[in-house]
Amino acid sequence: MAAGQGSATEMTRALDAAAARCLRSGAQLTELRRQVLALVLETDQPLGAYALLDKLKAQRPGAAPPTVYRALDFLLEQGLIHKVERLNAFIGCVEAGHDHGHGHDHAHEHGHQFLICGGCGATIELSDHAVAHALADAARRVGFQLRKTTVEAEGFCAACLASGAGAAAGAPA
Amino acid sequence: MAAGQGSATEMTRALDAAAARCLRSGAQLTELRRQVLALVLETDQPLGAYALLDKLKAQRPGAAPPTVYRALDFLLEQGLIHKVERLNAFIGCVEAGHDHGHGHDHAHEHGHQFLICGGCGATIELSDHAVAHALADAARRVGFQLRKTTVEAEGFCAACLASGAGAAAGAPA
DNA sequence: TCAGGTTCGGTTACTATATAACGCAGGTGC
DNA sequence: GCACCTGCGTTATATAGTAACCGAACCTGA
Numbered sequence: 001m002a003a004g005q006g007s008a009t010e011m012t013r014a015l016d017a018a019a020a021r022c023l024r025s026g027a028q029l030t031e032l033r034r035q036v037l038a039l040v041l042e043t044d045q046p047l048g049a050y051a052l053l054d055k056l057k058a059q060r061p062g063a064a065p066p067t068v069y070r071a072l073d074f075l076l077e078q079g080l081i082h083k084v085e086r087l088n089a090f091i092g093c094v095e096a097g098h099d100h101g102h103g104h105d106h107a108h109e110h111g112h113q114f115l116i117c118g119g120c121g122a123t124i125e126l127s128d129h130a131v132a133h134a135l136a137d138a139a140r141r142v143g144f145q146l147r148k149t150t151v152e153a154e155g156f157c158a159a160c161l162a163s164g165a166g167a168a169a170g171a172p173a
Numbered sequence: 174m175a176a177g178q179g180s181a182t183e184m185t186r187a188l189d190a191a192a193a194r195c196l197r198s199g200a201q202l203t204e205l206r207r208q209v210l211a212l213v214l215e216t217d218q219p220l221g222a223y224a225l226l227d228k229l230k231a232q233r234p235g236a237a238p239p240t241v242y243r244a245l246d247f248l249l250e251q252g253l254i255h256k257v258e259r260l261n262a263f264i265g266c267v268e269a270g271h272d273h274g275h276g277h278d279h280a281h282e283h284g285h286q287f288l289i290c291g292g293c294g295a296t297i298e299l300s301d302h303a304v305a306h307a308l309a310d311a312a313r314r315v316g317f318q319l320r321k322t323t324v325e326a327e328g329f330c331a332a333c334l335a336s337g338a339g340a341a342a343g344a345p346a
Numbered sequence: 347t348c349a350g351g352t353t354c355g356g357t358t359a360c361t362a363t364a365t366a367a368c369g370c371a372g373g374t375g376c
Numbered sequence: 377g378c379a380c381c382t383g384c385g386t387t388a389t390a391t392a393g394t395a396a397c398c399g400a401a402c403c404t405g406a
Binding site: 085086113115117118124126128130131133134135137138139142143144145146147148149150151152153154155156157158161 | 258286310311316317318325327
């Protein structure tokens, strides 16, 4: 359960695509980085750095905080994962799987958004251009040059609303 | 310098307005909360909880982490300050000053956005409806009920771009 | 006037998140 | 060989945030 990648094969394919993408940008997806990426991808929910560290220790007993943080920094730079600021946690980038020729240049991020369900903890990644454009417009209007955007929201997902989990908090009985 | 409120008088007026607003919502702006709010307001840049704690200790020698965090939680609930997630820091809410009759209900947040300058650290608060609406639309489209949104961006402010601080990072020579 | 609640905040201890600084191993180029 | 770079192990520490317990102040109702 909680598998972001359905099968080992799929995972391998995703990791290889990531490796290829790194190479194209002159970076190297080393064994450590590949392990950390695999751990992030195999959980489709955001994973804290220390939760990740615990998992990593199974494969790499000597692992310490800098071990994971360095790998995470690399993966963030490569756009292979995202950080969910509200949770101080990391999650695979949905875009990273599809290998469109140029990758995205992490300077030309099209923007992404996270919706975090307070009921079940599910985190949904959107890639809504209207949101990205509205923010870009607002920034341009005050002469601000965007480099990286963080758009996150907390609330209730459709499933939790349907099952009434949102009712208690959203509409008091 | 770095005064969000131009004068002591202005600050007092802002604090009194905040107190009035708290009363209306059945809450109390105690001396501690008032001190913490004043410290946040007198710095127009985001302030970390521990930086705040240091300042607070001048007035309240026994202050400890829970002292500030409890006050900050209260001020956040009242909508008097915001948390900048990317910085784990707190900043006064620009809206809180103007005392429009009903306050805003912190359930009906109209949404706000922060633009954080990587050059000078300035943090600009926007209140752009287009951004808020775009996000609300995107959420509704996937059946997600928003409760609280976090929209933050890092980049370069107009002043830093003009003085060339952004050139190095934004447009390689 | 006293028991019972509530809010507020002091205090101690702790957990969680993140980074600094040092150093070494392996590759690359001269 | 020597200088340089990247990657990472290792130790220590900084920063951020909470849990739990306690007592003071203040209500309230009997």
